[in-house]
Amino acid sequence: MFIYSPSFLRAVRLGTLAAAVLGGSILVACGDSDEPEPEAAAVADPEAEAHPTVDPNATPTPDPGPAASSLKVDLTEWSVAPSKNSVPAGVIQFIADNTGGDTHELVILRNGEELAEVEGLRSGHVQAMRIRLDPGEYELACLIVETEPDGTKEDHYQLGMHTKFEVE
Ligand SMILES: [Cu+2]
Numbered sequence: 091m092f093i094y095s096p097s098f099l100r101a102v103r104l105g106t107l108a109a110a111v112l113g114g115s116i117l118v119a120c121g122d123s124d125e126p127e128p129e130a131a132a133v134a135d136p137e138a139e140a141h142p143t144v145d146p147n148a149t150p151t152p153d154p155g156p157a158a159s160s161l162k163v164d165l166t167e168w169s170v171a172p173s174k175n176s177v178p179a180g181v182i183q184f185i186a187d188n189t190g191g192d193t194h195e196l197v198i199l200r201n202g203e204e205l206a207e208v209e210g211l212r213s214g215h216v217q218a219m220r221i222r223l224d225p226g227e228y229e230l231a232c233l234i235v236e237t238e239p240d241g242t243k244e245d246h247y248q249l250g251m252h253t254k255f256e257v258e
Contacts, residue, residue, distance in 0.1 A: 166190035
């Protein structure tokens with residue numbers, strides 16, 4: 091005799107769900123053998139595995155992996171002064187250090203396009219960001235434009251907050 095009970099139904103549903111999840115896992119595992127397993131990904135830099143060649147239009151990811159090089163970028167009125175003017179391609183850590191009195195930002199640009207930024211960095215604050223960059227010519231800049239009480243604009247870029255930066 092068939093026993094029809096809520097607990098039996100639950101068991102059936104769970105069984106179906108388990109099968110669906112298992113099916114999904116198999117599909118993923120077979121989809122691309124180059125993809126690291128989720129467990130290994132957190133340790134083994136999934137971006138490096140998945141994208142061995144650097145995309146020139148790469149956008150920053152939550153974790154691009156450990157930085158191959160690191161530099162400090164001093165932001166003040168009115169200059170952007172990196173501790174190095176060139177670094178090797180790869181994951182680069184930029185440590186934005188606002189030593190000025192105003193709020194500044196550090197924007198990484200290539201051909202006028204914004205790739206990444208540390209925004210709204212207040213006086214005395216330090217914030218790091220990592221991004222994977224291809225070889226090429228970049229620009230580090232602060233793009234803040236303030237409007238003074240008398241209506242005049244204070245354009246940080248125009249006042250000198252930009253510099254060339256090379257990735258080799
Ligand atoms: Cu600024």
